Amino acid sequence: GEDVEQSLFLSVREGDSSVINCTYTDSSSTYLYWYKQEPGAGLQLLTYIFSNMDMKQDQRLTVLLNKKDKHLSLRIADTQTGDSAIYFCAETGDSWGKLQFGSGTQVVVTP
Amino acid sequence: DTGVSQDPRHKITKRGQNVTFRCDPISEHNRLYWYRQTLGQGPEFLTYFQNEAQLEKSRLLSDRFSAERPKGSFSTLEIQRTEQGDSAMYLCASSLPRAGRKYGYTFGSGTRLTVV
Numbered sequence: 405g406e407d408v409e410q411s412l413f414l415s416v417r418e419g420d421s422s423v424i425n426c427t428y429t430d431s432s433s434t435y436l437y438w439y440k441q442e443p444g445a446g447l448q449l450l451t452y453i454f455s456n457m458d459m460k461q462d463q464r465l466t467v468l469l470n471k472k473d474k475h476l477s478l479r480i481a482d483t484q485t486g487d488s489a490i491y492f493c494a495e496t497g498d499s500w501g502k503l504q505f506g507s508g509t510q511v512v513v514t515p
Numbered sequence: 516d517t518g519v520s521q522d523p524r525h526k527i528t529k530r531g532q533n534v535t536f537r538c539d540p541i542s543e544h545n546r547l548y549w550y551r552q553t554l555g556q557g558p559e560f561l562t563y564f565q566n567e568a569q570l571e572k573s574r575l576l577s578d579r580f581s582a583e584r585p586k587g588s589f590s591t592l593e594i595q596r597t598e599q600g601d602s603a604m605y606l607c608a609s610s611l612p613r614a615g616r617k618y619g620y621t622f623g624s625g626t627r628l629t630v631v
Binding site for chain 1: 519548557558559563571606618619621623625
C-alpha cells in the first residue's frame with residue numbers, strides 16, 4: 405500500500421534555511437503537497453508540485469521532487485519563529501483525490 | 516464564505532455514548548472529506564462524498580462510524596458506542612473535484628474528541 409515517511413523533528417535557528425524531507429512509495433502519485441499545522445489548528449496548504457515537475461519556488465518556499473527516488477523536500481528560506489509548526493507531506497495518485505499523509509515533521513525555530 | 520466550519524470544537528464523552536460531529540464545507544465545493552488524526556500522526560482518510568454520494572470509505576471506518584451528507588451541503592459523522600481508541604481529532608475538508616487535486620483541500624479546524 406501507499407506509504408509516506410518523514411523525519412520527526414527539525415531544529416533550526418531563526419534566519420537560517422530549513423529543509424524538510426519526505427519519501428513516498430506510490431509511483432502513481434500525481435500531485436504532492438506540503439501542509440502546515442499549528443497547535444490546535446487544521447491544516448494549511450503551503451504549496452504543491454505536479455509529478456512532472458522537479459522544482460517549484462513560491463516566495464520563501466522551494467519544493468524539490470526527485471521522482472526516480474520518490475523523494476520530496478521543502479526548503480524554507482530565512483526561517484522565522486512563525487514557521488514553527490508541524491509540516492506534513494501528502495500525495496495523491498490516480499484515485500479520486502484522496503490524500504495520503506506522512507506523520508509530520510515538527511519544526512522548532514530558535515532565536 | 517469563512518472556510519470550512521466544524522462543530523463542536525471539542526467533545527468529551529463517556530465510553531459507550533454516541534457522538535455526532537458536523538462539517539459545513541465551502542459552499543461551492545462539492546467534495547467533502549473526513550479524516551482522523553491521532554497525536555503524533557498525520558491525518559488518516561476515513562471517507563469522502565461527492566455531492567450527497569458517499570464514494571469511498573476506508574477500512575478504518577468500522578460499522579460504529581457512519582457519515583452522511585443528505586443534501587450535498589453539510590455533513591455529519593456519527594460514532595456509536597464510543598471507545599477510548601476513538602479519541603482523536605476529526606478533520607473535515609472540502610474541495611472542487613478537479614481543482615482539488617491541483618490546489619489540495621481546505622481543512623476545517625477539527626473536532627477534538629476525548630472518550631473517558
